[in-house]
Amino acid sequence: MVLSMERWVGKVAIVTGASEGIGAAIVDQLVEYGLISTTLHDGNIDDWRYVINLNFMAVCIGSKEAIRVMRENQINGHIINVNSIYGHRVPSYPGINMYSPAKHALTCYTEYLRREFNSIGCRIKLTSSIMKTQSRMSVSRALSPVSHPDPNTMVLSMDRWVGKVAVVTGASAGIGAAIVDQLVANGVVVVGIARRADLIEQRAEELADKPGKLHAYKADLTKEEEIVEAFKWIDENIGPLHILVNNVGSSRDTTLYDGDTEAWKSVLDLNVLSLCIASREAIKLMRLYDIDGHIVHINSIFGHKVPNFVGLNIYPASKFAVTALAESLRQELNSIGSKIKISSVSPGVVASELTSQNPDPEKRAMYENMPILEAENIADGVIYVLSTPEDVQVYELTIKPVGEWVGKVAVVTGASSGIGASTADALVENGLIVVGLARRVELIEERSKQLSGKKGKLYAVKADITREEEILKAFKWVGDNLGPVHILINNAGYLKEGSLSGGRTEDWKKQFDINVLGLCIATREAVRIMRANDVKGHIVHINSIAGHAVAKVPNLNVYPATKFAVTALTETLRQELNSLQSEIKITSVSPGLVYSEMTVLNKDNTEERRKMIESRPILQPEDITNGIVYVLSTPEHVQVRLIWETENNAN
Structure with a gap:
């Protein structure tokens, strides 16, 4: 293989974040090789949104526009996403907050976009570059992003x-x-x-x-x-x-x-x-x-x-x-x-x-x-x-009912249907005071009436998870009227079908607002309340197997990237809490395909997608609820980091 930059001489390259550091160094090298360079810059917004927009959304939008120009002009171009080792593993120190989740999302995005290219016969090249510093020498290598579970993740199978x-x-x-x-x-x-x-x-x-x-x-x-x-x-x-x-x-x-x-x-x-x-x-x-x-x-x-x-x-x-x-x-x-x-x-x-x-x-x-x-x-x-795998041995497994949570307050986001509704109902059955957050609050109110004879009680609070002020207002109401939060189930999720090469920016943003930022805001508020009241609480993120391996499913666009971000957020938060010597637990539950309004009941399903869903093994919301109840039932000294749930005959 002969390496040469001759084919790019006189061609146009765009480098984002080119004012200093890696971006500036790349610009210098490209100009030396005879390329014409220009820059793009993103505005300054609130910390979390800023990190996501700069490290991920800007890449999505910039790539989409670059792809449009390349395809209109029949150019077999090359897109290089400068990633990070933190897009493949979460560093073992606090302070990274949203950076590693954003880079995990970028890892997933790169692989999913590559699959889109392959499916349409597009010859545009796509590379994810990880920069490692070795003494004074910078080493760049192209990676095929993680398409299998992290080797440090235990995959359960019978x-x-x-x-x-x-x-x-x-x-x-x-x-x-x-x-x-x-x-x-x-x-x-x-x-x-x-x-x-x-x-x-x-x-x-x-x-x-x-x-x-x-x-x-x-x-x-x-x-x-x-x-x-x-x-x-x-x-x-x-x-x-x-x-x-x-x-x-x-x-x-x-x-x-x-x-x-x-x-x-x-x-x-x-x-x-x-x-x-x-x-x-x-x-x-x-x-x-x-x-x-x-x-x-x-x-x-x-x-x-x-x-x-x-x-x-x-x-x-x-x-x-x-x-x-x-x-x-x-x-x-x-x-x-x-x-x-x-x-x-x-x-x-x-x-x-x-x-x-x-x-x-x-x-x-x-x-x-x-x-x-x-x-x-x-x-x-x-x-x-x-x-458990052959090299893993569980010495002792203690199983207790959710009795320690009886009379305690749990918040479940996205509680109007599906996994959220099933989980809220199960927690009420186990004697908890449950607050269901959702826009369609009337559905929760109706179920609250049906559960009136159970040990616990279900309250309905209207909240749009894309709006920070509504999340804050909901948690304030819970604290003022019911007491401190002991459990948070971050269940709210959103998927809008479309491609990465030609999708709508607003659809991408909404998925990140609900699946990532809404989760972060709710988690932050729950942790504040738990710490203020010295509560050894438990936070459960409803993730997805799409947050660990990129599925061969078309038109998921940024959805897997949002779930890769949740995987990283879980570990990042655990490390932050460990650094504070907090005993709040954090668990990620990652189901496969689940019967819900995002899958079987989705009114926007194309005929092709409907047939694809029907051909696959599918979990019921109650299956995921069982996993959540199991996690909450573990003793105080046991923390379940991750549960994967798939149908028995799923690949």
Whole structure:
């Protein structure tokens, strides 16, 4: 390849920001090569808008006009976007604020524009240049922008377990049945072990149309010989074992000061010894077939802290034993170089025949005002643990209901429909005071009436997220009338179809005003309130998988760029809060395609786009809500940085 500037001699080049620094140096070099140079300059506006306009919007507008001129004159030109390493990773120090998000947006923009060019056969070249200083020498290199998730981002997937064999003990009801359902839905071949095998067989019929398959095996898990025989049957008839979920457990109604010895023995036999025996048999098979499997112990929060709750007798002791067994087994496996994973999943109180569904009215009443988890919440946690990459091991996952937030104030933007409406409703169900912000406030008011009998309450506040003064007014109203904000869900989002090479500037600005600036303003106000009131709050940004990898979808224009910006903003804010030693949590939830007014229900959809959407797997708003509730349910010392949500059969 021969490098030459001869083809550009006498041609016109535009350099933005050419008064000093990189821009001035580029101008000098181009003039030396015989090019004619002119400049463009942007005005001075408020800090955030200024940074976005200068680092991103000016590039979009300048590129659009340059492309128009090049195409009108049939010029196969070259556009170079001077990016930054901070457009690919967020620096680990505060003070960058909007700069890194703007450069992340530019990274995405460059890739999306390149794809537009390819789709129309345009031969204009496009380069993203990153400048790194090495001593006194400047090094410029052309990059193909990030088209895959950041290597530091953990991608969750159950793909590696499809068609593999899993054993779930105590699978006839409750948590075990919920785990079975999830595994089969994810394409796993499951053997459910329980005494009531008829219930598992019935469930197998109900799951017949799912990607996986459920087999029932009858065994009394207090008897070692029956456990050993069960694993032998699985190996001979189903196939090599990859996953074991030790779910079976029990609690007996007795005391320690005058308790029944047989009751104590039965609890220890089921909660501890059967777990040990099943784990031993599973590991034998995994090592025999050289399988890097995964063993999950369904533990309890009572395995970490004894509650002030009379009647549990030996149950917490059995679960403390499980906590120790998980770590002991992990250390043993490490000592022999095994890659078999061990995870402990510790839920809080779960709805069951022992708690809120207890046939004894007196015992049932004890749980009436207590936050309760559903079995499906625990199953979600197990799937999360199993979905981690092979080099990631979750030692301990604690799952608690959103009880710590009961009576607290949450603000949800874009709460009139879709994910926002679903999330607001779920938080009200969990006992929170929820303020829904939206322009179509009448839709929230209507839902508030429908939720009148729930634990929490929904308030509607009219606000246009593109207007800072309306956001400020909304947060002031919340503080004056309801109290300090504890949770903020930044859900409001906007997409207007169009191209980058010929789109409308106003459409681009509106997407940034809602998706980025509105999010920043709401976040700033929430953080101010939380810090002023010493609240250890939680902020959740509803991002998108388009904020991590540029999708091969036409006419998204700046939308992926806005979501790349949200990805960077999440990490930037986390670093700022860390520097202040704040305990406010910040989480990004990134769904795939979701049934909403931006997708399936979009009245402006072209026929081509409608068919494209219908051909793809699609999530329901409730799927995203489940992820948000899970994030909010984590203990104070656990911060979930990122959740990706896609349909099981999505690419």
